[in-house]
Amino acid sequence: MTTANQIASHLLRSRIGKICVAVTGATPDELIEKATNVLKETTFLEFRLDYLPKPMAALPLLKEFLAENGAATVIATCRCKENGGRFEGSNTGALDVLLKAAESGFQLVDIELEAIEKLPKTTMDRLREAGAAVIISHHDFHGTKDLDAVYNRIEPFAPDFIKVVPTAKSLSDNLTLMRFLERMEDRSKSSIVGICMGEAGIISRVLGLRAGSAFTFAAANAGEETAPGQIAARTLIEDYRIDQVDAATKVYGVAGNPIRSSLSPLMMNTAFRRETVNAVYLALQATKVDDLFKLVREIPIQGLSVTMPLKEAIMPLLERTDPLSAKIGAVNTVLRAQDGKFYGFNTDVAGIVGPLERRLSLKGAKVLVLGAGGAARAAVFGCRDKGAEVWILNRTPETAQKLARQAGAKTIKRDAVAKMGFDVIINATPVGMTGQKAAPLLQPEDLVARIVFDLVYNPIETPLLRLARQKGLTAISGVEMFVQQGARQFEIWTGKPAPEEEMLRVVLHALRQSAEAAGETAAPQTTATPEPEAKATPKAPAKVAEAPAKAVASTPAKTAVKAPVKAPAKTVAKPAAKPAAKTATKAKPKGK
Numbered sequence: 001m002t003t004a005n006q007i008a009s010h011l012l013r014s015r016i017g018k019i020c021v022a023v024t025g026a027t028p029d030e031l032i033e034k035a036t037n038v039l040k041e042t043t044f045l046e047f048r049l050d051y052l053p054k055p056m057a058a059l060p061l062l063k064e065f066l067a068e069n070g071a072a073t074v075i076a077t078c079r080c081k082e083n084g085g086r087f088e089g090s091n092t093g094a095l096d097v098l099l100k101a102a103e104s105g106f107q108l109v110d111i112e113l114e115a116i117e118k119l120p121k122t123t124m125d126r127l128r129e130a131g132a133a134v135i136i137s138h139h140d141f142h143g144t145k146d147l148d149a150v151y152n153r154i155e156p157f158a159p160d161f162i163k164v165v166p167t168a169k170s171l172s173d174n175l176t177l178m179r180f181l182e183r184m185e186d187r188s189k190s191s192i193v194g195i196c197m198g199e200a201g202i203i204s205r206v207l208g209l210r211a212g213s214a215f216t217f218a219a220a221n222a223g224e225e226t227a228p229g230q231i232a233a234r235t236l237i238e239d240y241r242i243d244q245v246d247a248a249t250k251v252y253g254v255a256g257n258p259i260r261s262s263l264s265p266l267m268m269n270t271a272f273r274r275e276t277v278n279a280v281y282l283a284l285q286a287t288k289v290d291d292l293f294k295l296v297r298e299i300p301i302q303g304l305s306v307t308m309p310l311k312e313a314i315m316p317l318l319e320r321t322d323p324l325s326a327k328i329g330a331v332n333t334v335l336r337a338q339d340g341k342f343y344g345f346n347t348d349v350a351g352i353v354g355p356l357e358r359r360l361s362l363k364g365a366k367v368l369v370l371g372a373g374g375a376a377r378a379a380v381f382g383c384r385d386k387g388a389e390v391w392i393l394n395r396t397p398e399t400a401q402k403l404a405r406q407a408g409a410k411t412i413k414r415d416a417v418a419k420m421g422f423d424v425i426i427n428a429t430p431v432g433m434t435g436q437k438a439a440p441l442l443q444p445e446d447l448v449a450r451i452v453f454d455l456v457y458n459p460i461e462t463p464l465l466r467l468a469r470q471k472g473l474t475a476i477s478g479v480e481m482f483v484q485q486g487a488r489q490f491e492i493w494t495g496k497p498a499p500e501e502e503m504l505r506v507v508l509h510a511l512r513q514s515a516e517a518a519g520e521t522a523a524p525q526t527t528a529t530p531e532p533e534a535k536a537t538p539k540a541p542a543k544v545a546e547a548p549a550k551a552v553a554s555t556p557a558k559t560a561v562k563a564p565v566k567a568p569a570k571t572v573a574k575p576a577a578k579p580a581a582k583t584a585t586k587a588k589p590k591g592k
């Protein structure tokens with residue numbers, strides 16, 4: 001590299017940000033329009049020229065755009081089909097586009113290793129002479145293999161940036177990538193960029209920077225991803241607070257499969273931000289607990305929300321669990337205590353029992369639980385634990401009978417429901433969930449109860465809740481359970497009261513937005529789900545479903561719940577109370 005090149009490269013490195021937003025368009029105008037929007041928030045972009053049908057023809061227009069937007073730093077990428085891109089032409093054709101792009105003012109060009117290996121030896125010099133810094137990339141769409149071998153193939157070209165992008169098939173693949181980044185950070189003359197594609201690779205998109213990646217990639221908007229697992233720029237910045245993730249940042253996550261659509265990262269990152277806890281919460285796509293625990297031990301991860309299909313399978317890996325979780329046979333919360341041991345809790349129970357106890361005393365109450373799966377188990381054991389009489393109605397009676405025996409509950413047939421009458425009916429089946437076609441277990445005339453609690457939270461107002469409201473019953477949305485179980489997790493991990501109002505607000509907003517995007521009508525504001533009132537005191541329990549006036553009036557206003565899960569005598573009492581308080585991080589996010 002010449003001295004002039006070195007200076008240029010140095011200047012460039014000081015110009016680029018931590019997040020490069022990949023922008024696509026089916027026409028040059030669309031590309032420019034999207035880029036103009038992105039530029040309002042960040043100045044480092046990648047133009048995926050290979051998404052344009054005629055990239056060469058678009059360059060005069062893009063040159064004008066670059067001249068008009070001097071603050072922008074833009075990578076030109078024109079990846080051939082054979083290398084995972086969309087450019088229909090040859091490697092030579094793609095190179096011609098990149099050369100022209102460099103002459104048109106793009107500060108960086110991205111060329112695939114497979115392409116440059118096939119092109120003439122003069123290619124690097126030609127690109128540099130055209131005025132651009134060079135990124136040599138390697139993408140593996142199938143897995144994470146020998147990254148050092150990839151590095152060794154790229155290094156002799158001495159590019160400005162070496163970019164290694166494998167696919168995470170497991171969570172452990174992220175470790176392979178991050179260890180590689182850490183090793184190379186000091187050793188390499190080129191700057192290194194590393195990301196794992198795929199749903200399981202999300203963690204690398206946030207923690208890769210901390211491991212030494214020069215920057216990371218993000219999508220301009222949700223739905224405009226240029227690679228599997230890519231996260232929208234705004235989400236990376238606002239929810240994950242990627243600019244503030246440093247060595248002291250504690251890592252938490254939600255583990256399970258599927259995990260992409262979980263609202264937990266949004267809700268929990270919001271809580272961490274609100275309470276200025278230096279922590280980040282990630283989606284961990286995992287189907288095997290061994291894979292999950294390898295990551296948890298090595299990152300290390302301080303706490304987990306556990307979801308399907310891992311709630312039961314995770315139990316043998318935990319040092320201790322509280323007795324209720326043990327009875328239920330499932331945990332949804334893991335705390336890594338200061339001694340490095342893992343403790344399990346089930347805050348699903350608190351998420352069900354808490355909202356109910358705000359509206360009635362469960363002692364002696366008659367509760368009907370629909371379903372006999374994981375959520376039903378939490379409902380049945382939770383209500384029994386509070387002294388309720390519980391009946392179970394399930395499509396498969398055998399499962400209901402088994403659960404009834406274990407929990408000291410009874411089973412009931414559909415035709416006996418209306419005659420019996422209940423204080424509470426809890427739906428713990430997926431019926432009513434967006435995309436679910438199964439028929440309801442109860443008919444409208446069976447809804448003889450004071451309170452109906454639907455554990456389904458998407459949509460916010462399920463057909464069951466609508467019916468309950470029409471009948472003048474108190475309706476509780478699953479959103480309340482979702483927020484409450486998360487709030488209790490937050491408290492277990494940090495020892496601080498959870499910002500429930502804020503958590504509820506972002507979850508409702510996200511649900512309404514996705515309902516709108518799907519073209520559904522959002523839940524009616526007046527009767528169903530008022531925004532949590534801004535005037536409500538922060539300590540008041542967060543309300544989702546407005547109960548009829550009478551019921552609300554008789555609801556005792558409680559302050560934020562302090563003791564999230566009942567501490568079992570000899571087991572969790574110590575670790576839960578102590579580490580939870582101790583793990584409350586004092587570190588403030590950078591820049592505050």
Ligand SMILES: O=C1C[C@@](O)(C(=O)O)C[C@@H](O)[C@@H]1O
Nearest residue numbers: 022165195197217226227230
């Ligand atoms: O190489 C990369 C990284 C990427 O594949 C990603 O995984 O975000 C997205 C591509 O647009 C970019 O060229």
